[in-house]
Amino acid sequence: MAEAVFAVAAVLMLAGAIGVVASRNPVHAALFLVQTLIGVALLFILNDAHFLAAVQVVVYAGAIVILFLFVIMLLGVDKAEELRVEPIFGQRPLAAVVGAALAAVLGTVILTTADVLSGIRQSGGERALDGEATDIERMGRVLFGEFAFAVEITAALLTIAVVGAVVLTRRAARSDGAPAGSGSG
């Protein structure tokens, strides 16, 4: 049962991931990204992390990719990209190097696990989210108990980012009567 769900989720995610990279149309790439994210949500459910799965769909699929699509549609870049000219010099060789480095890191992580086939890193031991209560309650206790300060700092950081973005994009009042961008959406 678990294996079947995992297989379906893995196929979904891998196909989505390849689609993101391979599709020429940015809107299609964004849709493949949604497919991958939904596969991740499936894996969360498989591991009894129901709350994370729901948040994954609400936040990533529902807000972040929607914003991607929004920008793609507004800027009108929804056509195949010209790929013969390298936009930034040296980008492609650098991408190959970084990709190889990432593959090395992932390979090391997989190969140094306690059990290579199942990927279990350690057997037994109490982890933060173990216990009797539901996953939501446990996560709430960890986030707002042990890591309350980190949560607050993150919240402050996000607020600063939003305020900064508004300040930077806001044009000062002009005298010719044209309304400056007071976008509220």
Next chain:
Amino acid sequence: MTGHLVLAADPMLAGDIGQVEVLLTLAKVVVAFAFLLVAVMLMIWFERKLLGGMHQRFGPTIAGPFGVLQTMADGIKLFFKEDLVPDRSDRFVFKLAPYLSLIPAFLAFAIIPLGGDFNSRAGEVEWWGRITYLQVADPPVGILLFLAMSSVAVYGVMLAGWSSGSKYPLLGSVRASAQMVSYEAALGLAVASIVLVTGGLSTHDMVVAQAAEGYFGIIPRWNIIVTGLVPFIVFAIAGTAELNRPPFDLVEAEQELVGGFHTEYSSIRFALFFLAEFMNTITMSAIIVTLFLGGPSGPALVSEIGGFGIAWAWGVVWFFIKLFVLLFCFVWMRATLPRFRYDQLMNLGWKLLIPVALGWFLFLVSLEVGRDRGWNTMAVTLVTLVTFGLAGLLLAQAVRWGRRSGDHSGGGGGSGETAAQADEPVGKEV
């Protein structure tokens, strides 16, 4: 094997899974599905008939008694019309979009408790020796599933407009996605208040909590009262906007956008969008009933007939009565209120609904904390309200300053409410 898959996805029947459980689950799915389809058919007729009445005309009269078969006639007509796919469209996405609208509407309905006896049995019914709930699924994430589905539904509208390869649908869909994403925040904050007073996400638990002993023996313990009306109002407004129903139907504002995001759709694909819209209306009403109006809870007037326990059926009756009242209100709003302008819509969402919902949520939190610590409730209320009054003034002042420096013509608006109704056109928005 299939049976195992079906039931493993359904957490309420934990334990040994046999044929009865499989059949029971299948029956529940089929009944919910059929109910939703029939309800949509009747809802479309009901809306047209009621609008007709409110406009001093007849509405549908020809097909069937009182025109009740009008929807079916329309459906058959749409089914046999030619299915056009525009030349400049993105064919696959164009065909996918209607389903992305329709399927979330179905899935969200699965978490709604449709009946059951909440007076003595906490909504459990015993059929064929199995104890179950009268709802398709009671997942641990409960109401979050509804929020997730409403965020997936944005894709249907957005992609429909984009893939049509034409200007008006694109404008309509960009509008729609901005509107739906904006109002989802207010919707989520209103839901958070309910989750706070319930202490859980499960829709079943919410109904159980609301079915408890009320106040003074007659006032029910519904969340609309427990949370103090404000989350209900915020949810109802944000829900209407989320549905793209009047007065928030800018997505398909005929004067500006022809048909909005589904301008290029015809035949059965258009019918699917239409179906999804009405299905979402019913699901949203059912969610409001579940969250705020006690769901299927209510007194069982006659608890058995000839030895058969029918207490659970009263839950169904109460649920339908509440649902019907809400659907009537949705049609009533459509017939009464003129459409918002786009900047008014955004101002209402961001400058009024979200701050109010957030402030009220924090107010409920402080009350809860005060109760926990044994503080004086009156003092807690007073201090919190004064704090929020100051915060509200600050916000209103910020909005006023922002407008003065951004737009030289200046603008009135002292409080959040007048700020939301301020009527300078906002140039940047689509």
